[in-house]
Amino acid sequence: MDVFLRDCPTRAVLDLIAGKWTMLVLVALEDGRPMRFAELRRRLDGVTSKVLTQTLRALEREGLLTRSVYPTVPPRVEYRLTRMGREVGGLVQSITDWSQANIAAVQAAREEFDGRSQHPSPGSAS
Amino acid sequence: MDVFLRDCPTRAVLDLIAGKWTMLVLVALEDGRPMRFAELRRRLDGVTSKVLTQTLRALEREGLLTRSVYPTVPPRVEYRLTRMGREVGGLVQSITDWSQANIAAVQAAREEFDGRSQHPSPGSAS
DNA sequence: CGGTATCCATCCCGATACTG
DNA sequence: CAGTATCGGGATGGATACCG
Secondary structure, eight states, X not given: OOTTSTTOXXXXXXXXHTSTTHHHHHHHHTTSOOEEXXXXXXXXXXXXXXXXXXXXXXXXXXXXEEEEEXXXXXXXXXXXXXXXXXXXXXXXXXXXXXXXXXXXXXXXXXXXXXXXXXXXXXXXXX | OOTTSTTOTHHHHHHHHTSTTHHHHHHHHTTSOXXXXXXXXXXXXXXXXXXXXXXXXXXXXXXXXXXXXXXXXXXXXXXXXXXXXXXXXXXXXXXXXXXXXHHHHHHHHHHHHHHHHHOSOGGGOO
């Protein structure tokens, strides 16, 4: 049982989270409140129906969320995290929280790194 | 400052973490012990030199790790997390820990989901 | 409303070979 | 040892159109 091994099943969980929208879905639903499809799509700025569906299906398959269909007209579909999903969601949220708190330092590091990359040689300037 | 917005800079951090090998690098270095290039490559089963280099450069650029070159023969290069890197590394590790603890339940959910997908109709079985 | 179907760009990643 | 160079494939994600 070692995440670092190529075929360790735990890697599948990391691969799932690595999806472009997965973390945002988990955070959006982390408070336990169910959300409808269109509501999620509006919240996740830039996501398309197709990709959102793929993301939700993948999370449902891993047992992290449930999909409830109410056969009304118009149809109503709600998504909510399972207990496992809320656990992972909380952990992911701590990462997004960190990002928001430290984004300035990250951006500063980025600019300094990019600046250094341009120097042909440090002593050549006047 | 909203991660859900398409152009929010905090999204860059999520995109970084979404890299296939990023989380594993962070976990490998999370205890603060520096590691050499070859040591990391051995630890991350399946990674190639090129991709490992890309991953490390990206993390360095965001200010999450430092690269130290000792001009000896043969060359010695050490990577270690910065304070910010250790912070994120700790959060990421909590996710890998969760994966290891819950992988059985995840696999069970996966099999049940895949099973259900095959039923043409639930009542047709003998 | 809540999706699918189809097509397509892209880009990440991997294999291989080579260098200081 | 610690990379870089080059090439290429395959999956992921996006745009558009359409359906129950």
